[in-house]
Amino acid sequence: AAGGWMAGLTATAIMGQAALAAVLTGIQMAMAKKPKAKTRDEITLNRIQPVTTGRILYGERMLGGSIVARATTEAGGKPHRRYHSVMPLACHEIDGAVEIWLGETLVWTEAQYRRDEAAGSGDPYHWGQVGSDYRGRVRLRVHNGGEDQAAEARYVAAAREWTEAHRLRGVAYVYFEADYDRDLFPSGAPQIRVRCRGKRVYDPRDGQVKYSTNPALCLRDYMLTPQLRGGPGWRPGDLDEDTILALANLAEEQVPLASGRTEDRYAFNGVLETEAPAAANLNDLSSSWGGWWTCERGRLTVGGAAWEEPAFTVTEDMLVGGIQVTARKPFEEQFNTVKAQYADPENEHVVTDLPVLDSATYIAADNGEPLVLDMGELPGETGFARGQRLMKLALLKGRRQKQVTLPCSLAAWPVRLGDNIRVSLPRRGWTAKTFEVTGRTVHIGEDGVRVTLSCIETGPAIFDWRTSEEMPKPAGGVPTLPSPTAKPVVSAPTMTEELYETRGGGGVKTRVRLSATTDNPFVDAWQFAWRPVAEADPTLRPLTDSPEDQIEDVAPGPYVFGARARNGRGMWSDWAWSGATAVQGINAAPGAITGLSVQASGGAVAMLRWDRHPSLDVRQGGRIEFRHAGALSGASWQSSTGIGKAVSGDVTEATLPLKTGTYLARPHDAMGIPGPVTSVALRAASIIPTTTVATVTEAPNFAGAAEGCSAADSALSLDPGQTRARYACAGRIDLGRVQAVRLVSAVDVLIGEGDDLFWGPEAAPMWRPPDALAWRGTTDAYGDLDLQVSVTDDDPSGDPDWGPWQSFDAADFSGRAFRFRAILTVENADYTITVTGLTVTALQAA
Structure with a gap:
C-alpha cells in the first residue's frame, strides 16, 4: 500500500512532500507528534497479545515484545507448575542477541553462551546464563528468525497447542521457561528484555549481506522490504542508488572525538514499526543524518547530510517573472536553543538528555529571549557526541532566514529538489549567492514551460564541527534503579541505646533502637531480630513498615542484631547481621555536663x-x-x-x-x-576591699608533723601502701586578739599511680617534683585533700582551748589563733596523692 501510494504521487504532491521533508529536518520535525513506540518504556514493554504488529530493528537496541503464546504444564508430578512463553523480537532474521535481562537483572550474555557452547556441557538452555538469582532456575533460548528454523523443541514436547508447525520462520523470538517458585517469582513471570543486533542488510558496494548501522543501507533495505514483511515493497529501480550510496559512504566517514577515538559520522540504531506509514519511518531514518528524503522524478532520493558545491547558477536572464523574497522567518518559527535526547547504550538504552545547545549570538538577535526547540528523542540515535552534532545541524539549519521564489524558464529544468544552486542577481546585490532548493513546480501554459524554484539560503558553515564543541558526558551516567522483581539487599542494622523509666516504677531500664537501610525503592515491609552472642537462636520481631524498630528492657551485654526487607511483590531479602555489639545500658558512663x-x-x-x-x-x-x-x-x-x-x-x-x-x-x-x-x-573579685593580715605557707619544706605521709624533694606524698594520711601544718596564725577574718586556702596536688610508670621501685627517677608529676598522673586515680582549721580565742603560746576541726576552702571565722591540718586520702593503695603547694591566707576588710 505504501509503495502504491508513493508511486502515484503527482507533480504537485511531489513538491509538497519535498518541502515537507526539508523542513522536518529543521523545525517541524521536532515539533511534530513523536513517533509511536520509540521510547525505552514502549519498545521494552511485555504485553500479552496473541496478534500483534511486527517491527523492524536496524542496529542494536534493547527490546521487549508481545507474548504471543504461553502455557503452564506439569512439573514434579504437579500440574501447572511449569511456565512457558514465546515473545517475538522482530519480524525478520536478526544478527543475534547480546544480553537478556529479567526485570532489572542481567541473566544471559552472548559471550558466556559462546564459552558454554564451546565447552559443550550442561543443559543447552542454561548456556549463557551469568551469576544471578535466576541462574540455572530458568531456561532461555533466542531464535534468530532464520527461514529454516525449527519449532521450539521443549515447548512442542510440553504443550499440545504448540506443534512442529509453529516454526515462526522469518521471526526472531525468545523462548522462556521456568518452574513455579514463589520467592523467585512472587508476582508471576518477570519482564523480559533482550539487547539485539538487528537486521542484516545488503550493501551494493561489496555485494555482501551483513549487519550494519549505516542509515543509507538501512533505508535502502526498508524500501525494498516486501509488503508481506512490513516494508513498502519497492523495486531497486525506484531508488536513486547514486545518492543513497553517496550517503552510505558519507555516513561511514570517521569523525574524531574529544576522547581521541573516532566514530561513524552517522548511524541508525532503532526500530521501525510496520504499522506506521512509510513516510513516518523514512522521517525517522532521515533524522539520523539530519537531512531529507524525497521522491524526485519517479525515484526516491536522499540528501542534506553534508555540504555539496552548487553545480547550477540561476542568472537574471533565466527569470520569466518577478521574484519573491522573504528576509526573515516569522518569530514563532525561530529558535535559538535546542534540547534533545538519545538512547544511551551504556545504560541499557535508557532515553537520556543530551547537553542543551544554545547560542548567545542567536539569543541576542532574538531580543535576549531564549526560544527552545525540544527535539525529544532522536530516533535511532545512540551516540552522545553524534547526537550533539545533529543538534547543532538542526540549530544552524533552523537559523537560515532568507527565502526566495524564482520563476524560471525551461533553462532551470536540470535543477532537482534538494540541490544547492547559486543565484546571481546584480540588482539585488547577489553574486553567486548559495541557496538550497526546497520546492520545485513545473507549469505548462500558453506562454511556455515555467519552472518555479522555492529556495532557502545555505552555506558550508552549517556543517562545520570541531572536537572542541563536544561537551563531556556527565560522570556516573544514568543510575540503574532496582527492579520490582529483584531480591532486595539491605544493610546490617545499626544500634543506638537509651535509658528509660517504666511507668510501673520498675526503675531505669535500657531501650535499643535498630535501623537499617536499602537502596531498593520497592521495599514495603521490614523485620528485625536479635540474640545474645552466647545463644544460637534469634528472637524475631514483628513486621514494621519502616526501617526502624525498638526493643524494650534489654539487659547489658553483647548482642547480634539482624534485619531483612520485603518488596511489594513479596520477595524477601537475605538476613543482614551485625557483628557482636555491646549494649552498655546502666553500665555505660554518663555523658558530660553541658552549659557549665x-x-x-x-x-x-x-x-x-x-x-x-x-x-x-x-x-x-x-x-x-x-x-x-x-x-x-x-x-x-x-x-x-x-x-x-x-x-x-x-x-x-x-x-x-x-x-x-x-x-x-x-x-x-x-x-x-x-x-x-x-x-x-x-577570677574571684569583690566590691569590698580586703587586706592580707597573715599567711601560712607549708611548701616546699613541709616541716609539720606527718602521719602516713612524708616530705621529700619539695613535695608531700603518701607513704607506700597508705590510703589515708594526716599532715599538721607547722605554721599557725595568731591575730593577737579575737577578731573576724576570712581564711582562703590554695592547694596544688596531683593524684596518680603509686609506682612510677617508667621506673621500678628499685630505680631512682631522673627528675624531681614537680616535673615527676607529669609522669605519674592518670585519669583513673581518685583521691582528695581536705584542708581543716581549728580555732581558739586563747593565747596559743599557753594552754589554749582549741575548737573542733572544720573543713574549709574559703570561709569566715572569728578567733585569736588558727591552726591547720590536711587529710590526704586515695581510693586504694595503687594510687597516691602528691602535694606541691599548700597556703592559707587570712584576709580582713581594708
Whole structure:
C-alpha cells in the first residue's frame, strides 16, 4: 500500500512532500507528534497479545515484545507448575542477541553462551546464563528468525497447542521457561528484555549481506522490504542508488572525538514499526543524518547530510517573472536553543538528555529571549557526541532566514529538489549567492514551460564541527534503579541505646533502637531480630513498615542484631547481621555536663549553673561532684581538690566557696560510674576591699608533723601502701586578739599511680617534683585533700582551748589563733596523692 501510494504521487504532491521533508529536518520535525513506540518504556514493554504488529530493528537496541503464546504444564508430578512463553523480537532474521535481562537483572550474555557452547556441557538452555538469582532456575533460548528454523523443541514436547508447525520462520523470538517458585517469582513471570543486533542488510558496494548501522543501507533495505514483511515493497529501480550510496559512504566517514577515538559520522540504531506509514519511518531514518528524503522524478532520493558545491547558477536572464523574497522567518518559527535526547547504550538504552545547545549570538538577535526547540528523542540515535552534532545541524539549519521564489524558464529544468544552486542577481546585490532548493513546480501554459524554484539560503558553515564543541558526558551516567522483581539487599542494622523509666516504677531500664537501610525503592515491609552472642537462636520481631524498630528492657551485654526487607511483590531479602555489639545500658558512663557557668556573688560565693543532665540514671540516684584547682587553665580532676558537697543529679545549680581558679564538675550515675569532667575558670573579685593580715605557707619544706605521709624533694606524698594520711601544718596564725577574718586556702596536688610508670621501685627517677608529676598522673586515680582549721580565742603560746576541726576552702571565722591540718586520702593503695603547694591566707576588710 505504501509503495502504491508513493508511486502515484503527482507533480504537485511531489513538491509538497519535498518541502515537507526539508523542513522536518529543521523545525517541524521536532515539533511534530513523536513517533509511536520509540521510547525505552514502549519498545521494552511485555504485553500479552496473541496478534500483534511486527517491527523492524536496524542496529542494536534493547527490546521487549508481545507474548504471543504461553502455557503452564506439569512439573514434579504437579500440574501447572511449569511456565512457558514465546515473545517475538522482530519480524525478520536478526544478527543475534547480546544480553537478556529479567526485570532489572542481567541473566544471559552472548559471550558466556559462546564459552558454554564451546565447552559443550550442561543443559543447552542454561548456556549463557551469568551469576544471578535466576541462574540455572530458568531456561532461555533466542531464535534468530532464520527461514529454516525449527519449532521450539521443549515447548512442542510440553504443550499440545504448540506443534512442529509453529516454526515462526522469518521471526526472531525468545523462548522462556521456568518452574513455579514463589520467592523467585512472587508476582508471576518477570519482564523480559533482550539487547539485539538487528537486521542484516545488503550493501551494493561489496555485494555482501551483513549487519550494519549505516542509515543509507538501512533505508535502502526498508524500501525494498516486501509488503508481506512490513516494508513498502519497492523495486531497486525506484531508488536513486547514486545518492543513497553517496550517503552510505558519507555516513561511514570517521569523525574524531574529544576522547581521541573516532566514530561513524552517522548511524541508525532503532526500530521501525510496520504499522506506521512509510513516510513516518523514512522521517525517522532521515533524522539520523539530519537531512531529507524525497521522491524526485519517479525515484526516491536522499540528501542534506553534508555540504555539496552548487553545480547550477540561476542568472537574471533565466527569470520569466518577478521574484519573491522573504528576509526573515516569522518569530514563532525561530529558535535559538535546542534540547534533545538519545538512547544511551551504556545504560541499557535508557532515553537520556543530551547537553542543551544554545547560542548567545542567536539569543541576542532574538531580543535576549531564549526560544527552545525540544527535539525529544532522536530516533535511532545512540551516540552522545553524534547526537550533539545533529543538534547543532538542526540549530544552524533552523537559523537560515532568507527565502526566495524564482520563476524560471525551461533553462532551470536540470535543477532537482534538494540541490544547492547559486543565484546571481546584480540588482539585488547577489553574486553567486548559495541557496538550497526546497520546492520545485513545473507549469505548462500558453506562454511556455515555467519552472518555479522555492529556495532557502545555505552555506558550508552549517556543517562545520570541531572536537572542541563536544561537551563531556556527565560522570556516573544514568543510575540503574532496582527492579520490582529483584531480591532486595539491605544493610546490617545499626544500634543506638537509651535509658528509660517504666511507668510501673520498675526503675531505669535500657531501650535499643535498630535501623537499617536499602537502596531498593520497592521495599514495603521490614523485620528485625536479635540474640545474645552466647545463644544460637534469634528472637524475631514483628513486621514494621519502616526501617526502624525498638526493643524494650534489654539487659547489658553483647548482642547480634539482624534485619531483612520485603518488596511489594513479596520477595524477601537475605538476613543482614551485625557483628557482636555491646549494649552498655546502666553500665555505660554518663555523658558530660553541658552549659557549665560560674558567677561570683556577694564577694564570698560562687554560683555554678549547668544544663539538665541528659542521662536518666544520673538524674535518678546519681550525683554531681565538684573540685577546685588554683590554676586558671590546664586543671584536671587529679590536680584539684574537692570543694563543697556533691548535689543530686537532677539539679542544675550549686553554691560553692568563691576562690580564684578552675571549678570542675563531674557527674556520677546511680551505680557510681563517673562521667567526663567539665570545667570553668573564675577570677574571684569583690566590691569590698580586703587586706592580707597573715599567711601560712607549708611548701616546699613541709616541716609539720606527718602521719602516713612524708616530705621529700619539695613535695608531700603518701607513704607506700597508705590510703589515708594526716599532715599538721607547722605554721599557725595568731591575730593577737579575737577578731573576724576570712581564711582562703590554695592547694596544688596531683593524684596518680603509686609506682612510677617508667621506673621500678628499685630505680631512682631522673627528675624531681614537680616535673615527676607529669609522669605519674592518670585519669583513673581518685583521691582528695581536705584542708581543716581549728580555732581558739586563747593565747596559743599557753594552754589554749582549741575548737573542733572544720573543713574549709574559703570561709569566715572569728578567733585569736588558727591552726591547720590536711587529710590526704586515695581510693586504694595503687594510687597516691602528691602535694606541691599548700597556703592559707587570712584576709580582713581594708
